Amino acid sequence: MAGHGETGAMTPRERYRAQVRAEIKERAWEQIATAGVPALSLNAVAKSMGLSGPALYRYYASRDDLLTELVRDAYASLAATLRAAAATGADLAGLAHALRGWALEDPQRYFLIYGTPVPGYHAPDDTTRIASQIMAMLLDASAALVPEGPPTLFGTHLDEHRDWADGHPAPSAALHRALSFWTRLHGVLSLELAGQFTGMGFDPAQLFAAELRDLLTP
Amino acid sequence: MAGHGETGAMTPRERYRAQVRAEIKERAWEQIATAGVPALSLNAVAKSMGLSGPALYRYYASRDDLLTELVRDAYASLAATLRAAAATGADLAGLAHALRGWALEDPQRYFLIYGTPVPGYHAPDDTTRIASQIMAMLLDASAALVPEGPPTLFGTHLDEHRDWADGHPAPSAALHRALSFWTRLHGVLSLELAGQFTGMGFDPAQLFAAELRDLLTP
DNA sequence: AAGGCTTCGTTAGAAGCTATCACGCAGCTG
DNA sequence: CAGCTGCGTGATAGCTTCTAACGAAGCCTT
Structure with a gap:
C-alpha cells in the first residue's frame, strides 16, 4: 500500500524506483517545456539519464502512461x-x-x-x-x-x-x-x-x- | 506566375500537380479531424491515395510544409x-x-x-x-x-x-x-x-x- | 513527328521512434 | 548465505520522416 509519494516506510527497492520515476518525469518535463508534447521521446529521456531506451519501460508502461x-x-x-x-x-x-x-x-x-x-x-x-x-x-x-x-x-x-x-x-x-x-x-x-x-x-x-x-x- | 488556385491558363502538368496537392490536403484533413494533428502521417496519406510514401515529397517538401x-x-x-x-x-x-x-x-x-x-x-x-x-x-x-x-x-x-x-x-x-x-x-x-x-x-x-x-x- | 528534357513514381536505405522479448546480473529478502 | 525478484542490456519488429538513385512517362521544342 506504499508508493504514493511518502518517502517513509519504503523498502530500498521502492525508494529507488520512486526516485527514478521522479527523475524520468523531471526530464520529460524539460523536454515538453522546451519543445512541446509531440517532441517528448522516451528514448531521449532515457539517454539523458544514461540509460538505454527499453529501460524506461520498467517504470512506465508506455509513452501515454508517462x-x-x-x-x-x-x-x-x-x-x-x-x-x-x-x-x-x-x-x-x-x-x-x-x-x-x-x-x-x-x-x-x-x-x-x-x-x-x-x-x-x-x-x-x-x-x-x-x-x-x-x-x-x-x-x-x-x-x-x-x-x-x-x-x-x-x-x-x-x-x-x-x-x-x-x-x-x-x-x-x-x-x-x-x-x-x-x-x-x-x-x-x-x-x-x-x-x-x-x-x-x-x-x-x-x-x-x-x-x-x-x-x-x- | 500561375498556380495560385485559379484553374485557368495552366499547363497540363500544373493542373495535375494542383489536383494531387489538393487531394493530399483533403486526406490529411480527414486524418487530422479524426485523430488529431500528431496522428497525421504522410505515409498513411500516400497509401490511402494508392501511392508509395516518398511520392508525396514531390508535392510537399516535408510534413511541416503540409x-x-x-x-x-x-x-x-x-x-x-x-x-x-x-x-x-x-x-x-x-x-x-x-x-x-x-x-x-x-x-x-x-x-x-x-x-x-x-x-x-x-x-x-x-x-x-x-x-x-x-x-x-x-x-x-x-x-x-x-x-x-x-x-x-x-x-x-x-x-x-x-x-x-x-x-x-x-x-x-x-x-x-x-x-x-x-x-x-x-x-x-x-x-x-x-x-x-x-x-x-x-x-x-x-x-x-x-x-x-x-x-x-x- | 521525333528527339530531348522535365517531372513523376518507384525501390532502397538511413536514422529515429515506440514497444517487446530474452538474457544476465546485481541486490534485497528470508 | 542462498534464492528469488527486479533491473538493465542488446536484439528485433514495425512504424515514422526523409534522401538518394533509378526507370518510366509525358510535355515541349525543333
Whole structure:
C-alpha cells in the first residue's frame, strides 16, 4: 500500500524506483517545456539519464502512461497553487493572479491541461476529481462576493443543470460567475501563452487585468 | 506566375500537380479531424491515395510544409466565413454566430489556429496578414455599435499601443471591445471544443450566448 | 513527328521512434 | 548465505520522416 509519494516506510527497492520515476518525469518535463508534447521521446529521456531506451519501460508502461502521469501532476500542481492562494485569504482576484502566475511559469504545463485535446485520449478519473476540487474553490470564491441582482437567463438554465456543482450551496448567480471567470481568464491566458498577441504591442497583463475587473464589477 | 488556385491558363502538368496537392490536403484533413494533428502521417496519406510514401515529397517538401499549408487554409476558411457573414450585414453577434458554427464544423481545424502552440514553430507571414484581416472585420463590427462611456483603464493603455489596429479609425473603446470579444468567445469555444464541459450537464451554447450578451450590453 | 528534357513514381536505405522479448546480473529478502 | 525478484542490456519488429538513385512517362521544342 506504499508508493504514493511518502518517502517513509519504503523498502530500498521502492525508494529507488520512486526516485527514478521522479527523475524520468523531471526530464520529460524539460523536454515538453522546451519543445512541446509531440517532441517528448522516451528514448531521449532515457539517454539523458544514461540509460538505454527499453529501460524506461520498467517504470512506465508506455509513452501515454508517462504523459498521463504528467497530466495528473499538472492538475495537482494547479490545485495546490490555488489552494495555497485560497489559504492565505485570496478572493477571486487573488485566485486569478495565482492562476496566471502558475500558467506563465510553464505554458506547456498549462496547455497539457487546457490545450488542444487529442481525439482518442481520455483523462484518468482522478484528474476529473481534482478538476472538481478546483471548481469547488472557484465556487467558494464566487459565492463569497456575489451581489444581488436579477437572475440571468443562463443562471436560470444553470438552476436546472447544477449537478456539476456537486452539492455546493452557492446560488446559480455564483455558478454563472465561476464559469465566466474560468472561460474569460482562460480566453486571455491561452491566447497570450500561445503567442497570439505578440507583435500587437499592448500588454497582455493589462488585458487580463481588465477582464478580471470587468468580471468583479458588474 | 500561375498556380495560385485559379484553374485557368495552366499547363497540363500544373493542373495535375494542383489536383494531387489538393487531394493530399483533403486526406490529411480527414486524418487530422479524426485523430488529431500528431496522428497525421504522410505515409498513411500516400497509401490511402494508392501511392508509395516518398511520392508525396514531390508535392510537399516535408510534413511541416503540409501542415503549414493546412494552417494557411484554415485561416483562409475562417476569414472567408466571417467575410461572408459580414457581407450579409451581420453585426458582432452575427460574427460570433458564424465563428461558433465554423469552429463546431471541425474542432481540430479551430485548434490548428488557436490551439496549443509548438514551441519551435512559426506561422508563415501571410497567415498573420489574414489574421489582421479578421481583426479588421472585428474592429469594423465593434466600431459600429460602440456606445458612449468613460474610457476604460485598458482603453487608455490601448491608445498608446494601437499599431496593431493598422490605421483603423475605431476609437480605443472599440479596440478594447474587439479584444474582449475575441478572448471571451475563444475562452468558451476552446473549452467546449476541448470537451472540458462534458459531464457538467449545462448547455455550452447557452454559456456562449450569455457571454455574447454580456459582451454586447455593457 | 521525333528527339530531348522535365517531372513523376518507384525501390532502397538511413536514422529515429515506440514497444517487446530474452538474457544476465546485481541486490534485497528470508 | 542462498534464492528469488527486479533491473538493465542488446536484439528485433514495425512504424515514422526523409534522401538518394533509378526507370518510366509525358510535355515541349525543333
